[in-house]
Amino acid sequence: xxxxxxxxxxxxxxxxxxxxxxxxxxxxxxxxxxxxxxxxxxxxxxxxxxxxxxxxxxxxxxxxxxxxxxxxxxxxxxxxxxxxxxxxxxxxxxxxxxxxxxxxxxxxxxxxxxxxxxxxxxxxxxxxxxxxxxxxxxxxxxxxxxxxxxxxxxxxxxxxxxxxxxxxxxxxxxxxxxxxxxxxxxxxxxxxxxxxxxxxxxxxxxxxxxxxxxxxxxxxxxxxxxxxxxxxxxxxxxxxxxxxxxxxxxxxxxxxxxxxxxxxxxxxxxxxxxxxxxxxxxxxxxxxxxxxxxxxxxxxxxxxxxxxxxxxxxxxxxxxxxxxxxxxxx
Amino acid sequence: xxxxxxxxxxxxxxxxxxxxxxxxxxxxxxxxxxxxxxxxxxxxxxxxxxxxxxxxxxxxxxxxxxxxxxxxxxxxxxxxxxxxxxxxxxxxxxxxxxxxxxxxxxxxxxxxxxxxxxxxxxxxxxxxxxxxxx
Numbered sequence: 001x002x003x004x005x006x007x008x009x010x011x012x013x014x015x016x017x018x019x020x021x022x023x024x025x026x027x028x029x030x031x032x033x034x035x036x037x038x039x040x041x042x043x044x045x046x047x048x049x050x051x052x053x054x055x056x057x058x059x060x061x062x063x064x065x066x067x068x069x070x071x072x073x074x075x076x077x078x079x080x081x082x083x084x085x086x087x088x089x090x091x092x093x094x095x096x097x098x099x100x101x102x103x104x105x106x107x108x109x110x111x112x113x114x115x116x117x118x119x120x121x122x123x124x125x126x127x128x129x130x131x132x133x134x135x136x137x138x139x140x141x142x143x144x145x146x147x148x149x150x151x152x153x154x155x156x157x158x159x160x161x162x163x164x165x166x167x168x169x170x171x172x173x174x175x176x177x178x179x180x181x182x183x184x185x186x187x188x189x190x191x192x193x194x195x196x197x198x199x200x201x202x203x204x205x206x207x208x209x210x211x212x213x214x215x216x217x218x219x220x221x222x223x224x225x226x227x228x229x230x231x232x233x234x235x236x237x238x239x240x241x242x243x244x245x246x247x248x249x250x251x252x253x254x255x256x257x258x259x260x261x262x263x264x265x266x267x268x269x270x271x272x273x274x275x276x277x278x279x280x281x282x283x284x285x286x287x288x289x290x291x292x293x294x295x296x297x298x299x300x301x302x303x304x305x306x307x308x309x310x311x312x313x314x315x316x317x318x319x320x321x322x323x324x325x326x327x328x329x330x
Numbered sequence: 331x332x333x334x335x336x337x338x339x340x341x342x343x344x345x346x347x348x349x350x351x352x353x354x355x356x357x358x359x360x361x362x363x364x365x366x367x368x369x370x371x372x373x374x375x376x377x378x379x380x381x382x383x384x385x386x387x388x389x390x391x392x393x394x395x396x397x398x399x400x401x402x403x404x405x406x407x408x409x410x411x412x413x414x415x416x417x418x419x420x421x422x423x424x425x426x427x428x429x430x431x432x433x434x435x436x437x438x439x440x441x442x443x444x445x446x447x448x449x450x451x452x453x454x455x456x457x458x459x460x461x462x463x464x
Contacts, residue, residue: 316437
């Protein structure tokens with residue numbers, strides 16, 4: 001373990017000991033992912049009687065002005081749990097006295113998150129048939145959470161998103177005819193605004209922990225916002241998240257009809273497929289612009305990390321998908 | 331530039347083979363992942379070296395026809411984006427969509443010919459420079 005990891009383990013031990021009212025030891029502390037600002041760690045607290053508990057720490061070491069705070073993220077995850085949406089239970093939110101940073105700890109949910117395995121492995125075959133319907137039900141439950149119960153969520157309605165992404169694209173200096181065409185289509189076809197509801201914001205294959213029996217937890221609530229709920233259903237259908245199974249539009253595992261009927265059983269209101277289609281175009285455009293930006297760099301900052309560099313070349317994938325979406329040949 | 335041997339493509343492919351056959355099997359975790367990404371990056375470079383010039387040439391020819399004027403590829407694309415932006419050309423213009431499909435299929439041929447939408451359209455014959463779109 002590096003000195004900073006040892007330090008973190010010590011601080012976590014203090015925190016856990018305080019909360020559990022007994023001396024706790026931290027083992028198997030490993031970083032699962034993370035850059036400078038956002039980190040995800042996994043660790044275990046062995047029990048004296050054998051076994052023990054496994055936890056996930058979500059940590060933001062530097063609080064920037066952009067994005068939601070970890071406290072809000074913990075709040076929404078707890079609200080989702082209370083609304084019977086499968087999420088990892090949030091156990092403790094960090095406080096300044098923990099001197100770890102801003103973040104929270106949740107119980108580790110075992111299961112599979114890697115989309116290609118979820119789409120391929122035999123043990124998930126049964127579950128896959130139900131997954132689109134379940135995704136619809138869970139989405140409807142997310143959207144039914146009372147927005148007044150949660151503070152700190154940004155309003156990201158259709159107009160906000162269009163101007164935000166258009167600004168990023170224009171600022172990039174790139175000239176991509178297909179992106180221009182899609183932006184024009186987006187402007188001409190934007191749906192009438194709806195009363196803002198809670199939107200997960202990154203509802204896709206890759207953010208679900210599954211087991212052979214179904215979805216065990218929905219992950220990554222940090223992009224949650226107030227907006228048009230159909231954004232979530234559409235994002236799940238963006239071709240980039242079908243991992244090659246283009247004929248199964250819902251995450252590569254299911255059909256839109258099942259997603260929609262699952263949704264309607266909970267929401268009680270029929271879905272307008274045109275609105276979902278709009279958001280699928282918007283989602284594809286957003287992902288294309290994100291790919292472009294992730295690999296943008298100025299000359300001074302030196303060469304890009306190889307993964308960041310290559311992702312820029314994925315913009316063309318979204319351009320082809322946009323052409324397909326705009327010509328209606330789906 | 332005088333002709334060199336090995337060619338640029340051969341140099342890139344040599345590095346690619348080295349990474350794939352020698353580095354990758356003896357690395358793991360993050361290094362193995364990044365090596366695979368590096369191999370992908372070099373494969374893009376090799377495909378662009380092979381195909382880039384002729385794809386650019388056909389793109390330029392199509393643009394000249396579509397816009398009714400000559401110019402550099404950059405200048406023609408500037409004009410095209412401006413005309414799309416102002417609505418002079420839109421998705422109801424068959425020649426425009428034909429051009430955009432062919433150009434984008436060309437980009438995918440370099441960036442990721444394994445992409446599902448590319449493969450599906452390629453199999454339907456929707457990519458050729460003969461380019462008949464139905």
